[in-house]
Amino acid sequence: MLGRIHPTTLRVIVLFFVLVLVALFFSTQIDRYLTPRLFTRISTSVAIIAILAVGQAIVVLTRNIDLSLGSIVGCVAYFIGSLVSAFPDIPAVLVPVIAMAMGAVFGAVNGLLVSRLNLPSIIVTLATLAIFRSLVVEASDGRSITATAMPDWITNFARANALVIGDFQIRWIVVVALVVVLCVHVFLTRFRAGRRFYAAGSNPDAATYAGINVKQTVLLAFLLSGALAGLAAFIFLARFGNITVVAGLGF
Template identity: 55%
Template sequence: MALLTRLSPAALRLLALLAVLALVLIFFSTQIEGYLNGRLFNRISSSVAIMALIATGQTLVILTRNIDLSVGSVVGFSAFATGSLISNHPDLNPLILLLYAAAVGTGFGMLNGVLVAYARIPSIIVTLASMALFRSALVEYSNAKSITSESLPAWLTDFPNMPVFSLGAMEFRAGFTASLVVVLIVHFALTRLRPARQFFAVGSNPEAAEMAGIDAHRTIFAAFALSGLMAGLAGFMFLARFGNITVVAGLGFELKSVASSVVGGVNIFGGSGSVIGAFLGAILVDLLETSLVRWAVVSEFWREAVLGALILLAVTTDTLFSRRLAALRARKSKESAK
């Protein structure tokens, strides 16, 4: 009990997520032969590398009491635009290509940001509309063509699988490592840097934040621009990993990124949560999907049903538990005041 009140709720949440991850790993290692090996780590890490970036951006937006449903379309557009740039100019500097992907994503994000923060249209309406708009922009831009991996230079398609370092059998590949670094940088900023704390302030109480001299409009604008940036970078990773890009690239990523954030303990009403949580949420979602496919007891078609139940369970326990914890803390502080 002492531990429950001493640790911060955020830290408890991360510990609970790690515990659930460990339980899932232990459970499936008793069910699937040769489950816990380096290949599992590689498989999960290469697909999480993309979702982790999107979920990080989504978390920033959700922290400010908004939602970004357009990320899937931004990933698709960025992947396609980056792919067609490099196939037309094969000798392009990799850094310029990366900057291009980032710029495309940020541009879309800023458009959302202007409409939400300054025109004050509810984010769910803006991004519902821009999800459709960006996708139709992609259809127009693609001109019924698609990108194939043969038209991409080798350095790009090799990049995600390039080993950086290994821990035992776990090989940290470049794609995953890059994502991890981005997540850690954003986490550091959110917890240590004053400007980034404004995301929490605006999300937990917009009026109080305004009175404290925070420009809430600018903060919300920044959250959407950053979400676009993350989706743009994810588009680059998507291109590098899959190589073949059609107009449906990234379809459905918006709901998956919201799911990752919510499972990771980010409060959908804003003001609390962490990108590390969202990162662990993305890993948990992916781990379950991958493992259920290989589990012989149920058909692979169970994975979505289980995933839905998991999200409901995660949110229910999180909400009920934090209510209890708040009551417990209130009682304790009352006792110590006596």
């Protein structure tokens, strides 16, 4: 029977059961591990990482890597926090759009350096990791942005529930992360434009002969990764409220 299951499907099934076993193990080691409150805390934390991971996956498909995502998150979160603090009446729907646009600009910088100058992505993004972080340090002069300086809707969004089942609460930021993961999965697997990332990464020469602009594809991968990092930065800002110069460090 296992022989008739597609290898990809089998890997997903195995991973699911491994996660279940891990959860059961920790439930026997930690009191109140499988509780609604812990589920809410973990799911909201994972939401930010999931969005970043999706963007990183697009870059990795093209044989590259982006080490600057944490700095992009910190930089965008700080500047968006400064923006809504200075202009509290700005339409709420524009804030995540501006965050994604800022992230896309940072991603485009990485993409241009990698694709046009043929520089190794690990070197480029290691450098921009420090450069983007320096922007926050210089612009902030070491000052932090607190939740009290921002409109209430920012922090209220992080606590807003999309679905409540008994004591289990599913936040809107979790729903946003799930939608992002699903949309990117469909784009990469069901659309020709998405399959180009696989082609550009698996065999760049063959992809070029097939009419795919590999340099443009790499640039687009970094741009999309940056845009998703900008979205993650907005969620980071909403969830934590207080933003310092080390925000996003370690992502």
